[in-house]
Amino acid sequence: MKLDYLQALKRVDAARGAWVLHGQEPLLEQNLIDAFRSTWQKQDIERQRYDISSVADWKTVFNALNSLSLFSTQLAIEVHGNIKPDASGLKLLKSYLQQDSDNLLLVVMPKQDANSLKSSFFQVMDANGVNVSLVANYPKDRQQILSIEAEKLGIKLANDAWQWLEQHHEHNLLAAKNSLMRVADTFAEVEIIQIEHLYACLQDQSRYSTYDLSDALLNGNLLQSIKIFQYLIASGEPMSLILWSISKEMRLLMQLFEQPQNALQIGIWKTKVSLYQQALRRLSPQRFLTWPQLLIRIDAAIKGMSRENPEHLILQAITEMCGQTLFASQHA
Structure with a gap:
């Protein structure tokens, strides 16, 4: 069975x-684990x-699932790691699932790629267990x-405060x-939090973020952009x-610039489309020709691959x- 985060919370x-x-959503993972632990404590x-560091560790997990202590009638085993059971481990998993046990095996893994989700382990979980994908891809879900x-x-x-909050934190x-x-x-x-409350509160941190730098750049505010950049460097931002x-x-x-009608499709927020359009009107297309190479040079310089x-x-x-333009000539 496949469930999303909200469905899983209810079960x-x-x-x-x-x-x-x-x-890859730490908030969702932590919330669900906290909910499980709270339930186990109440019941x-x-x-x-168990933390899985090798395939052999799975045998220990299944041995534990099948051996209750003298003082327990139910057992919850929490397993963390990114190593799936091998063929013998899968056999033990299938055997456990066929027992109709009151025990629970909770496996917590990082984000899985498409091939991993097609593996034998996930096929068994889809058919006989519960597979919870901790993602929130759509604004409505978030x-x-x-x-x-x-x-x-x-x-x-x-x-509109919800929209501002999500835009500010970029998912x-x-x-x-x-x-x-x-x-x-x-x-x-305050009964209803408005954008100004969020803005005032988050600005009260007396610090800038890379999001502030992005906004200043799109607005073409050179002095503010440099100020924010200098602050980020001084505060140790990577x-x-x-x-x-x-x-x-x-x-x-x-x-x-290449696809003026496809702003939303290329990943620009609806509320920010006009800001990007204004930036395009301000910029000369000839500038774009130098940008890819400039980004490559910056990356090389950060990695110490250039002087x-x-x-x-x-x-x-x-x-x-x-x-x-910082210099009179690009090659000055």
């Missing part, structure tokens, strides 16, 4: 047999944890998940939850992350995106 109390959780279910988090904190957000649910916690503490008396942000915006602008100064090159990229 935690009655979970038996074997479940596998996999994905006096003995819990054991908002629903974060709405539950907001409800736990006792706050409500206006519709990072854990970071968005942390912001909800911060705004709940800061504006405890140069590779700064490059990633600049590279993403450059590539989106180049793609939008160029990565900070100087990033400053050059910032001025390019703001429609200005």
Whole structure:
């Protein structure tokens, strides 16, 4: 059986047999594991944890599943790792699943690729266990998940505040939850949280992020962009992350220039389309010809593969995106 995160949350109390959780959303993984542990505690279910470092470890897991302690009637075994059972392990898994046991095997794995999801282990889980994919690919799903988090904190957000929150965190649910916690503490008396509350609260951190740099670049604000860049460097932000942000915006602008009607399809937020369009009107298409090579040079400089100064090159990229030129000549 395949379930998504929200479906899985509703079935935690009655979970038996074997479940596998996999994905790249730490908030969803932690919430589900916390829900399981809370249920086990309430129901006096003995819990054991195993970390799989080799295929042989699976034999230990299945031996434990079949041997209750004198003081337990039910057992929950939590397994963490990215190593799937081999043929003999799968035989033990199938045997366990056929027993109709009240015990629970909970396997927690990182994100799996398409080939892994077609493996024998996942085929057995799909047919006889529960397979939970910890993803939230659509805005509606992410908002629903974060709405539950907001409800736990006792706050409500206006519709456009939800859009702003997701845009600000670019799909990072854990970071968005942390912001909800911060705004709940800061504006405890406010009935409906608006964008200005989120903005004021998050800006109160007195620091800039790469998202602020992206906004300043798209607005063509050179002085603000340099200020934010200098702050990020001084606060120890990885140069590779700064490059990633600049590279993403450059590539989106180049793609939008080639496909002006496909803004949403190439990954630009609906609320930001006009900002990218304004940036395109400000920039000369000839500039785009130099950008790919400049990004390659920055990457090489960061990795120590050239003698160029990565900070100087990033400053050059910032001025390019703001429609200005750092040097009189590109080769100066």
